[in-house]
Amino acid sequence: MSTDRTATAAGNAGTAFGWGLLCVLSGNMLIDALEVSVAVVALPSIGADLGLSEAALGWVVGGFALGFGGLLLLAGRLVALLGRRRVYLAALLVFAVASLLGGLATSGAPLIATRVVKGVCAALTAPTGLAIIASAFPAGPARDKAVSVYSLFGAAGFSGGLVLSGLLTEVSWRWTFLFPAPVALVLFLFGLRLIPGRTTDETAAAAADRAPLSRRYDVPGAVTSVGALLALVWALSGGPGAGWADPLTLTALLSAAALGGAFTYAERTAPRPLMRVRLLADRPLTRSAAGAAALNGSYLGFLFVVTLDLQWGRDWSPLRTGLALLPASLPLALAAARSGRLVARHGAARLIALGTWAPPAGYLWYLLAGDRPAYATATLPALLLVGLGFVLQFAALNAQAMSAVPDADRGPAGGIYQTSVQLAGALTTVLVAALLGAGAADGGGRRTALVLVAVIGTAGLVVALTGLRPGRRAAPAAVPEGAEDR
Known part of the structure; x- marks a missing residue:
């Protein structure tokens, strides 16, 4: 039955069936991307209602990235062993339940727990969605278009979440966590009909695998x-x-x-390791992962500080705050469709070098503006600089990471890259929040947190500049027979 469904999806990729499948996958990618931004804008309201400190609020944002990045490598193994359809649908259902419980939480601990669970669900669905597209849409224009739509929904999700969260938080912050529940449930119901099962080769490989469970799952x-x-x-x-x-x-x-x-x-x-350690010797991959980690980590830490500055420091409403933060994310959403062309035309290393100075410059500008920065002369220029850095670097870093990775290593290499990006966001946000809480009495925590953000952003600049040095990619390390997965 699952094989028949796979064949049906592949044979109808360009029909209503195929595009219906793409709507399910892209819709889920959208709510995954919304998860971080809807929490950012709602933070002050959550803190006031539940009595949470700055440090605890950091876990509300960082918990999602923690679950996403912490389980991403294991998620790939689960999908490979249990099948894309089964894992994807189960993750959608758990995501819906976690959204409902998070919106009804009456204290910080259950809210943070649901955020971590939703991050785990995103780790199971986000990369799997691309794999389903690759198997359901034939190589060529149809697949390229499907990937573009999928990526566009992901890029637009963060920007849309800022506005949506502002609107919903005006009513109650709880709606920012409740609204994905019915959306995920609808996607689950459509997914039951549209998401294909295992291919014949995957089914045969799973049936032939007689290794102990501990080895299979590492x-x-x-x-x-x-x-x-x-x-x-x-x-x-x-x-x-x-x-x-x-x-x-x-x-x-x-x-x-x-x-x-x-x-x-x-x-x-x-x-059968979760991570192929030999890939860490690939300098372009590790350099790109470090650069993307610095970019995402500093970005989320910066938005955390700015959100509290606007709502707690200037008494702005959630909706006004969400709209005010758009300059840091909207440029990427608008440029997502053309990012591949930019990389092809100008080269990944050049785009990264052109954009890597902008975020740290924005952080430094905001830091030097003092404890009560004006939006027009301090916050807005800083957000625009961060947005410029993302437009130039985001796709280029990913392209550089995968530029010469062998096809057999692309999945594991992508896992290393995405894990670095997500964990950097979680760790930086948690540390920034802890610094804010520790120095709340004298205001020193805010300055220290912004210095940390600027240092992380500058580290990304240094990493990017090392990529401009002429050199040759290290040859892939020889792999002993029987150890291809290491």
Whole structure:
């Protein structure tokens, strides 16, 4: 039955059936992209209603990115073993339930928990959507158009979320978390009919796999990676307030380092690792991942500070705040359809170098404007500079990362890249929020948080400039027979 459905989807890719499938996938990509921005604008209202501190509010934003980035590598394995259709539909259903519970939460802990769960669901659906498109639409104009539509929905989601959240928060912040529930449920119902099942080759490969479950899922790698991440986030969230020499903070940092080392060892020795460690020797991939991580991490940290400045510092309404933040995201949404042409015409490295100075310049401009920056002369120019940096770099960084990765490694390489981007957003937001909370009494936390954002943005500039040096891509490391997945 699943094979018949796959054949039907592939044979009707250009018909109403095929475009109906694309609507389901793109609609889900849209609500995934909305998740971060709707939370950003609603933060002050959430904090006032639930009595949450700045540090706790950082978890509301960072929790989604934490779930997304923390489970992205394992998500790829789950999809490969359980099948795209089964995982995708289950994630949609869980996403709907988590949205409902998050909107009804009466304290910070359950709200943050649902945010993490929704991030995990996004890790299962966002990359899987592209894989479904690749299998359902034949190579050529039809697939190119489908990928463009899918990407456009993702790029436009963040901008749309700022406005939508502003509108909904005027009524109640709870609607910003409740509204995706019926949308995800509708997508689930249509997905039951439209999302194809496994191909014949995938079904045969799954049936022939007789390896123990621990090997198939790489349990040691999954446990150590998640453990290291949680320990690090705990240290970053508590360090600014308790002090970096606090025993609990030190214990968390040491645990993160130890678990990170254990994860590296597990991946080097596992027969089926979640992450192919040898790909880390690919300089363009790691350089692009670091640059994209700096871009996304500094961006989310900056928006966190600006949102609190506008609503708590200047008493702006949520809708006015959402509209005010658009200059940092709308340019990317408008340029998404042409980003591929820009990269093809000017080259990824050149675009990255042209755009990488803009975000740190914006952060520095905002920092130097003082504790009560005017929107027209400080906030708006900074947001425009950040938007310019995204337009020039976003697609170029991804293209540079994948520029010469062999086809067999593109999936794992994409997992490394996206994991870096999402985790940087989570870690930076949590640390920025902790700094704001620790220095709330004298206002020093805001300055320290903005300095951190500027330093991270500048690190992205330095990484990008190293890519301009003439050199030759390192040849892929030789892979021992039988260890292709390492």
